[in-house]
Amino acid sequence: MHPLAERIQMEFPEGFAKATEWRGDLAVTVRREALHDVARFLHDDPAMDFDYIVHVSSVDWPDDDERFEVVWEFYSIRKRHRIRLKTRAPEADCVVDSLTDIWKGADFMEREVYDMMGIRFRNHPDLRRILMPDDYEEGYPLRKDFPLRGKGWRDTFEFLDETK
Amino acid sequence: MKLEDQRTTVYKVDPEHPESPTLPTLRTEELLLNMGPQHPSTHGVLKVVLELEGERLVKSTPVMGFLHRGVEKLAEDGTYHQFIPHTDRLDYVCAMYNNFAYCRAVEKLMNITVPERAEYLRTIVxxxxxxxxxxxWLGTQALDIGAMTVFFYTFRDREILLDWFDELCGARLTTSWYRIGGVERDFTASLLSKLRAFLDYFPPKIDEYVVFLERNRIWLARTKGVAVISAEDAVNFGLSGPTLRGSGVDYDLRKYEPYAAYPKCEFSVPVGKNGDTYDRYWIRVQEMYESVKIIRQCLDQMPAEGPVMAQVPSVTLPPKERVFTNLESMIQQFKLFSQGFDAPPGEIYCGTEAHKGELGFYIVSAGGGKPYRLKIRAPSFIHMGAFDFMSRGYMIADAVTIFGTYDIVMGECDR
Structure with missing residues (x-):
């Protein structure tokens, strides 16, 4: 296992779920409850020193028990290493801790995840939609159950209906 | 409230000296002002709600998404090859670098090595x-904050390069010249000689731009000390590119995680000191000189002959002339575009140093010919996250400078 992942497992034996390494990218999955503590550790620990937030993203796996996967990617400018931190949230309770108090840049990135995937962030200062309109009520576009090729709305126009 | 009441000045009595005549104080209140979505300096359609105290910005709330086209969702509906033209439309000012960043990400996913000549061509372009x-950036930023002349000079020279792109790939802006595993076509002799001529022509022209601005009092007054951010905050916000380097952090992926032909070239990464708009301007000007240096080295080092596309038939496209003359190549091309290639399940993130900052693609593959999830790390979007923080306390006119300091393009910001 990657030394960084080993260190996280040592510090958080309860919260650590698994670590994978593929194509040189290290990804560590942690349990939802431990997320904020792990993130704080990644930022503050001198051996970790992840001071730079790269992106926050989310993946929808509708067939899994815990449907949503939230992904943070961090980089250390001084240490020059990279880590991907992941956690899972079930659909019934898709809330994860916000990391805006550690990385201020997470603010807009988490708002985008909320907007696109409907995952709420606990303690986020201003959790509103960011790219879609505020009054958009048709769900969350990047979920897999959101139609990929439109909803056939063209058919609802009368002038396109050739039978009339 | 009647109009006359609003206009009346409210006199306050100093409570400690009720008898003494006090100076009248004006009744003040915060003013909400919408800037945009139709505003020439927002470079697209962006609205910012400004809370003003007099002319000072107290708080600003960016309202984005006017240009949202759901590119990340569109990616899930097409093959990996089909997404390349979509990347042109992210940062439509600099399509080539978006193509480059995307192709690098897919190459990392598919574990493809690009031939040496193609690496040099990619770096040059x-x-x-x-x-x-x-x-x-230089032209429009100067135009926005009151120095119009520079615009004409930078756009004159930009035109030469756009024509060069036109000759290279048939399009000036939406280029789609990069391919997964290489590039679409090699340089011709005419392109090479034109590029060499440009390299001789261009550095004196940069000096010319600088002459217009270096002693321009308006430019100096409106850029020095505006949109200051400390190195620590800039890193914490995830800023990148010249916006971050202006604060003195030399974070440049071309050096930190070298790719393409950059490790074989000698160049320096200019870094600012004060973290203000002027330093970022200086960095961008210096980077133009550095780019000229890099291109020149690449032209000298580049192998004269060689393939420009990796030979991985299951993933990369066959040469165009073979598609027209050879049945197998035609079938290969058809299959790649209609079904795509079978990507292994997994996920990668690949960041590339575009001229605005770190442009990254996070691709999750669940197998099959289409990305399961594709996330674009757009520097403009992340820079907008720091807008409120960076604009507080400045004058309302500085809002324009702060948009400009990020080099913001809304196509990339809203995706």
């Missing part, structure tokens, strides 16, 4: 694109 991006 990427640096030409960086020059175009900085010229565009």
């Amino acid at each position: 990427a640096e030409v694109q960086r020059i175009i991006g900085h010229q565009f």
Whole structure:
């Protein structure tokens, strides 16, 4: 296992779920409850020193028990290493801790995840939609159950209906 | 409230000296002002709600998404090859670098090594694109804050490079010249000689731009000490590119995680000191000189002959002339575009130093010919996250400078 992942497992034996390494990218999955503590550790620990937030993203796996996967990617400018931190949230309770108090840049990135995937962030200062309109009520576009090729709305126009 | 009441001045009595005549104080209240979505300096359609105290910005709330086209969702509906033209439309000023960043990400996913000549071609074109991006930024930023002349000079030279792109791939802006595993076509002799001629022509022209601005009192007054951010905050916000380097952090992926032909070239990464708009301007100007250096080295080092596309038939496209003459190649091309290639399940993140900052693609593959999830790390979007923080306390007119200091393009910001 990657030394960084080993260190996280040592510090958080309860919260650590698994670590994978593929194509040189290290990804560590942690349990939802431990997320904020792990993130704080990644930022503050001198051996970790992840001071730079790269992106926050989310993946929808509708067939899994815990449907949503939230992904943070961090980089250390001084240490020059990279880590991907992941956690899972079930659909019934898709809330994860916000990391805006550690990385201020997470603010807009988490708002985008909320907007696109409907995952709420606990303690986020201003959790509103960011790219879609505020009054958009048709769900969350990047979920897999959101139609990929439109909803056939063209058919609802009368002038396109050739039978009339 | 009647209009006359609003206009009346409210006199306050100093409570400690009720008898003494006090100076009248004006009744003040915060003013909400909408800037945009139709505003020439927002470079697209962006609305910012400004809370003002007099002319000072107290708080600003960006309202984005006017240009949201659901690119990340569209990616899930097409093959990996089909997404390349979509990347042109992210940062439509600098399409080449978006193509480059995306192709690199897919190559990392598929574990493809690009031939050496193609790596050099990619680096050259990427640096030409960086020059175009900085010229565009310099011209429009100067135009926005009151120095119109520079615009004409930078756009004059930008035009030469756009014509060069036109000759290279048939399009000036939406280029789609990069391919997964290589590039679409090799340089011709005419392109090479034109590029060499440009390299001789261009550095004196950068000096010319600088002459217009270096002693321009309006430019100096409106850029020095405006949009200051400390190195620590800039890193914490995830800023990148010249916006971050202006604060003195030399974070440049071309050096930190070298790719393409950059490790074989000698160049320096200019870094600012004060973290203000002027330093970022200085960095961008210096980067144009560095780009010229990189292109020149690449032209000298580049192998004279060689393939420009990796030979991985299951993933990369066959040469175009073979598609027209050879049945197997035609079938290969058809299959790649209609079904795509079978990507292994897994996920990668690949960041590339575009001229605005770190442009990254996070691709999750669940197998099959289409990305399961594709996330674009757009520097403009992340820079907008720091807008409120960076604009507090400045004058309302500085809001324009702060948009400009990020080199913001809404196509990339809203995706």
